[in-house]
Amino acid sequence: MSVKKQERRDFIGMAFGAVAAVGGAFALVGMKKSWDPLPSVKAAGFTTVDLSPMQAGEFRQVEWRKKPIFIIKKNADMKPNPARDVVIGEDKYMVAIGLCTHLGCIPSWSPSDMMFKCACHGGEFDASGVNTFGPPPRPLDIPPFKIDGTKLVLGEEGPEYKKLAGIA
Amino acid sequence: MAHITKATSVKDWFDQRIALTKLWNVLAGQYWIPKNINFLWAMGVILTVLFTVLFVTGLLLVMYYKPDANLAFDSVNYTIMQEVEYGWLWRHMHAVAASVIFLIIYIHAFVGIYYGSYKKGREMIWISGMLLFLVFSAEAFSGYMLPWGQMSYWAAQVITQLFGGVPVIGDALVEWIRGDYAVSDPTLTRFFMLHVCLLPIVLIMIIVIHFYTLRVPHVNNLEGEEIDFELEAEKYLSGDTKNSKVIPFWPGFLSKDFMYVSFFMIFFTYLVGFHFGFAMDPINFDPANAAKTPTHIYPEWYFLWQYEILRGFFFDIGPMKAADLGALAMAFAGISLFFMPLYDRSDVVAPAHKRKGFFVWFWLLIIDLIILTVYGKLPPTGFNAWIGFFSSVAYLALLLVVLPVITIMERKGNK
Ligand code: FES
Numbered sequence: 001m002s003v004k005k006q007e008r009r010d011f012i013g014m015a016f017g018a019v020a021a022v023g024g025a026f027a028l029v030g031m032k033k034s035w036d037p038l039p040s041v042k043a044a045g046f047t048t049v050d051l052s053p054m055q056a057g058e059f060r061q062v063e064w065r066k067k068p069i070f071i072i073k074k075n076a077d078m079k080p081n082p083a084r085d086v087v088i089g090e091d092k093y094m095v096a097i098g099l100c101t102h103l104g105c106i107p108s109w110s111p112s113d114m115m116f117k118c119a120c121h122g123g124e125f126d127a128s129g130v131n132t133f134g135p136p137p138r139p140l141d142i143p144p145f146k147i148d149g150t151k152l153v154l155g156e157e158g159p160e161y162k163k164l165a166g167i168a
Numbered sequence: 169m170a171h172i173t174k175a176t177s178v179k180d181w182f183d184q185r186i187a188l189t190k191l192w193n194v195l196a197g198q199y200w201i202p203k204n205i206n207f208l209w210a211m212g213v214i215l216t217v218l219f220t221v222l223f224v225t226g227l228l229l230v231m232y233y234k235p236d237a238n239l240a241f242d243s244v245n246y247t248i249m250q251e252v253e254y255g256w257l258w259r260h261m262h263a264v265a266a267s268v269i270f271l272i273i274y275i276h277a278f279v280g281i282y283y284g285s286y287k288k289g290r291e292m293i294w295i296s297g298m299l300l301f302l303v304f305s306a307e308a309f310s311g312y313m314l315p316w317g318q319m320s321y322w323a324a325q326v327i328t329q330l331f332g333g334v335p336v337i338g339d340a341l342v343e344w345i346r347g348d349y350a351v352s353d354p355t356l357t358r359f360f361m362l363h364v365c366l367l368p369i370v371l372i373m374i375i376v377i378h379f380y381t382l383r384v385p386h387v388n389n390l391e392g393e394e395i396d397f398e399l400e401a402e403k404y405l406s407g408d409t410k411n412s413k414v415i416p417f418w419p420g421f422l423s424k425d426f427m428y429v430s431f432f433m434i435f436f437t438y439l440v441g442f443h444f445g446f447a448m449d450p451i452n453f454d455p456a457n458a459a460k461t462p463t464h465i466y467p468e469w470y471f472l473w474q475y476e477i478l479r480g481f482f483f484d485i486g487p488m489k490a491a492d493l494g495a496l497a498m499a500f501a502g503i504s505l506f507f508m509p510l511y512d513r514s515d516v517v518a519p520a521h522k523r524k525g526f527f528v529w530f531w532l533l534i535i536d537l538i539i540l541t542v543y544g545k546l547p548p549t550g551f552n553a554w555i556g557f558f559s560s561v562a563y564l565a566l567l568l569v570v571l572p573v574i575t576i577m578e579r580k581g582n583k
Contacts (some may be wrong), residue, residue, distance in 0.1 A: 035345070037347050068458075105325070105461045119465070121548050135482050137492065
């Protein structure tokens with residue numbers, strides 16, 4: 001086969017390679033996006049919780065975006081934590097996503113020793129949601145929220161949230 | 169085109185068109201197997217049988233299973249178990265086979281380690297085998313989720329959360345894998361796809377590759393003896409079957425295998441009939457509840473050792489967080505055995521009882537794995553946590569430090 005012909009075949013090969021690479025790249029993007037959460041899932045919206053009926057020392061669990069949210073209205077026995085407490089008027093609340101920061105189990109609130117205990121690998125968090133023992137690498141995450149009177153709107157980033165998250 | 173003549177028989181008709189006899193000889197009739205191997209070499213055929221059982225029972229289950237977070241639990245626990253005739257049988261066979269296949273995989277792999285079947289030309293057999301183990305793990309895990317019980321749900325939650333440990337993109341990756349903010353319907357349907365379509369195809373492909381890798385270096389034997397397969401095969405074909413060190417796969421080897429398969433299937437049927445419970449977790453008979461974690465989460469028995477390595481590192485070491493250490497150690501444990509040919513620095517291929525240091529090492533590894541497995545099921549508190557820690561460290565040390573050292577000593581001693 002002459003050199004010329006070989007060059008022509010090389011060119012066809014390279015042209016094919018280019019078409020395949022471009023097509024493949026687009027296909028990969030499409031496949032990646034098919035696995036993304038659906039718009040209906042993303043629009044799971046906001047959850048509004050009225051905090052006014054809560055008693056001091058009460059623990060409550062609500063759901064937001066399929067995640068459990070822990071809320072505690074702190075009483076005098078619970079140490080305030082200015083870096084994490086949500087303050088509404090006189091009252092301090094602990095608000096956190098109730099998923100252990102280790103591997104995502106739901107720790108349970110034990111009112112007798114005022115601690116969250118994660119049964120999975122023995123992690124513990126105090127009443128402010130700060131990890132005190134075991135494998136969890138960081139305190140419980142604080143969900144984005146906004147304060148609207150005595151109501152807590154989960155899913156929206158209000159100024160109070162930005163302050164706690166250190167992004168204001 | 170081949171020169172086609174009038175066929176003298178049905179066999180001849182096929183032979184002329186697709187060379188049936190030739191194919192048979194390549195696959196079985198003249199595929200040579202050493203004579204000195206024992207029942208431990210039958211595990212491969214038992215695994216093939218088990219995989220077939222899983223495949224067929226899986227087909228029967230898929231006909232009634234509903235991959236929908238609202239329907240899945242009842243489709244398994246009511247429709248298949250109560251309504252479908254013999255549905256209970258397929259389910260129990262599927263569950264027991266899924267569990268027992270890991271037992272046989274472990275035996276198969278550790279026989280390979282004991283006899284040094286991973287080295288000197290047999291590396292690809294080992295690597296493709298480990299690849300199979302990895303994909304089987306993914307297959308088992310994705311299947312475990314499908315009944316959508318409490319343990320299924322939380323196992324999925326914990327395992328997918330592990331990917332959150334990936335730097336920077338961790339959280340986004342977890343959401344992407346789940347298709348939702350938490351494990352839910354989209355997660356179930358994609359795992360369903362993986363379990364019944366993508367992973368089985370991949371498995372079948374790797375099984376074929378695994379068989380093929382045996383072709384060139386051939387299967388090892390009880391003595392680690394180097395056999396000249398071509399020479400021995402010639403002996404056999406010339407009629408000197410007695411002095412030849414090899415026999416054809418069929419009828420020689422397979423007939424013996426079939427006997428072991430029969431023994432095994434009797435044991436298997438006994439398990440399915442009378443002890444299917446061990447492959448079922450009681451917690452999984454509660455429907456999935458995203459709002460409540462079971463007090464104690466653990467995987468099926470065959471993942472316990474890896475799980476314990478994940479939990480083993482429960483305190484921070486220097487700048488490393490406990491959780492990351494655990495996840496790293498487990499990720500490594502999952503792929504650690506791939507590198508057996510690299511850890512073993514000696515090129516002696518002999519059974520462990522003929523290699524003193526290696527023999528001790530082998531049994532230490534087995535004991536350590538048993539300890540990890542036992543403690544993986546116990547709650548990780550107090551004293552247990554420390555045992556978990558030390559046996560996890562021991563596992564890493566045995567592979568990464570002890571094995572290279574003793575095998576280098578062995579190599580030097582041999583000179
Ligand atoms: S998930 Fe909570 S300690 Fe591991």
